[in-house]
Amino acid sequence: MNLNATLLGQSIAFLVFVVFCMKYIWPPLMSAIEDRQAKIADGLASAERATKDLELAQSKATDQLKGAKADAAAIVDAANKRKAQIVDEAKTAAITERDKIIASGYAEVEAERNRAKEELRQKVAVLAIAGAEKILEHSIDQAAANDIVEKLVAEL
Amino acid sequence: MSASEHGEALTPGSYIGHHLQNWTVGDTSTFWHVNADSLLFSVGLGLVFIMLFWSVARKATSGVPGKLQCFIEIVVEFVDNTVKDTFHGKSAVIAPLALTIFVWIILMNTMDLIPVDWLPQAANMVAGEDVYLRVVPTTDPNIALAMSFSVFFLMIFYSIKIKGVSGFVRELTMQPFNHWAFIPVNLVMELVSLIAKPVSLGLRLFGNMYAGEMIFMLIALVGVGQLPLHFVWAVFHIMVVILQAFIFMMLTIVYLSMAHEDH
Numbered sequence: 001m002n003l004n005a006t007l008l009g010q011s012i013a014f015l016v017f018v019v020f021c022m023k024y025i026w027p028p029l030m031s032a033i034e035d036r037q038a039k040i041a042d043g044l045a046s047a048e049r050a051t052k053d054l055e056l057a058q059s060k061a062t063d064q065l066k067g068a069k070a071d072a073a074a075i076v077d078a079a080n081k082r083k084a085q086i087v088d089e090a091k092t093a094a095i096t097e098r099d100k101i102i103a104s105g106y107a108e109v110e111a112e113r114n115r116a117k118e119e120l121r122q123k124v125a126v127l128a129i130a131g132a133e134k135i136l137e138h139s140i141d142q143a144a145a146n147d148i149v150e151k152l153v154a155e156l
Numbered sequence: 157m158s159a160s161e162h163g164e165a166l167t168p169g170s171y172i173g174h175h176l177q178n179w180t181v182g183d184t185s186t187f188w189h190v191n192a193d194s195l196l197f198s199v200g201l202g203l204v205f206i207m208l209f210w211s212v213a214r215k216a217t218s219g220v221p222g223k224l225q226c227f228i229e230i231v232v233e234f235v236d237n238t239v240k241d242t243f244h245g246k247s248a249v250i251a252p253l254a255l256t257i258f259v260w261i262i263l264m265n266t267m268d269l270i271p272v273d274w275l276p277q278a279a280n281m282v283a284g285e286d287v288y289l290r291v292v293p294t295t296d297p298n299i300a301l302a303m304s305f306s307v308f309f310l311m312i313f314y315s316i317k318i319k320g321v322s323g324f325v326r327e328l329t330m331q332p333f334n335h336w337a338f339i340p341v342n343l344v345m346e347l348v349s350l351i352a353k354p355v356s357l358g359l360r361l362f363g364n365m366y367a368g369e370m371i372f373m374l375i376a377l378v379g380v381g382q383l384p385l386h387f388v389w390a391v392f393h394i395m396v397v398i399l400q401a402f403i404f405m406m407l408t409i410v411y412l413s414m415a416h417e418d419h
Contacts, residue, residue, distance in 0.1 A: 006298035007301060013195070017256050018252060021255060024210055025209045025255075029213045029229065032216035032218045033232065036218045
């Protein structure tokens with residue numbers, strides 16, 4: 001083994017390289033690595049948070065959907081009820097109207113009949129007088145005869 | 157290898173000897189000379205590491221990273237996790253230190269996968285026949301031990317910083333037998349274990365890479381049949397390259413966390 005001043009030269013070179021590495025190489029590399037680790041950790045954390053938010057939003061949406069469905073069902077129910085009610089009311093009104101029309105029809109018919117009866121009675125009276133005039137072939141007391149005929153007519 | 161490119165007749169011994177010779181600069185009779193090839197490749201690869209990681213670190217974004225940034229971040233996170241698993245204190249030094257050790261040693265060890273003759277022969281062509289070039293810095297004990305001793309000094313520094321001089325001395329003298337009469341025994345045992353740490357740390361890396369390089373040289377001596385052998389050993393060696401870098405880094409972290417612990 002031939003030990004010589006190379007020992008010293010190599011030691012000095014070693015010292016210089018280590019100091020340089022310590023000052024200019026290690027810190028920036030480590031800080032880059034640590035920064036990136038922090039970034040990745042942040043990213044993962046926010047991804048997790050986003051997943052939780054998404055879950056929350058989904059459950060909220062489901063709730064709202066359920067609520068909306070219930071509301072819609074209630075509205076449809078009410079509408080159905082209202083429809084039945086309107087139909088009922090209309091039916092009742094129609095029946096009333098019908099009855100009224102029928103009643104007025106009856107009344108009219110009755111009035112018409114009475115009028116026709118009256119007219120008939122008048123005509124029968126005239127006819128009876130004319131008949132009686134012809135039967136008797138001579139004039140009798142017009143007034144007395146009219147009274148008799150009136151009485152007859154009233155008995156009809 | 158080819159005999160014609162070296163001056164004299166080439167024997168296996170001279171071939172391997174040639175490959176194990178460093179390019180030295182300075183007075184070789186004293187301590188004050190350096191293995192220029194080891195330092196050149198080691199500092200060059202260190203600069204590759206620094207520039208590559210710095211270029212990414214400067215433009216590092218915490219948004220979507222590019223492919224290169226992804227790769228760099230995988231390495232950084234791997235080292236960071238290893239440090240966090242082993243060392244439970246707070247230290248701005250240990251993690252960058254571990255990253256530097258890991259990547260730099262991998263780069264230096266990877267030089268072993270370049271066929272053993274390429275760079276030395278290229279150097280011979282450029283600079284002449286008598287130039288030596290060893291391209292794998294970690295097969296030079298100077299490089300491996302320099303790093304392990306640097307770690308050792310950090311261990312001592314942090315031991316004293318955390319526990320104080322008295323705590324450090326107590327750790328050396330009052331363990332494992334907590335009695336004043338055993339102080340010399342404790343001191344011998346603790347000093348041996350203390351010194352063994354950096355020595356074993358450096359020699360383990362050096363030994364593994366040296367052995368691997370030696371086998372590449374032996375394979376290169378086989379001749380034409382070396383190609384499949386070279387491939388098989390290179391594939392296996394990839395594991396050694398990464399494993400040795402990991403072990404060096406891991407033990408550094410363990411030793412430094414032991415230095416931080418107060419008994």
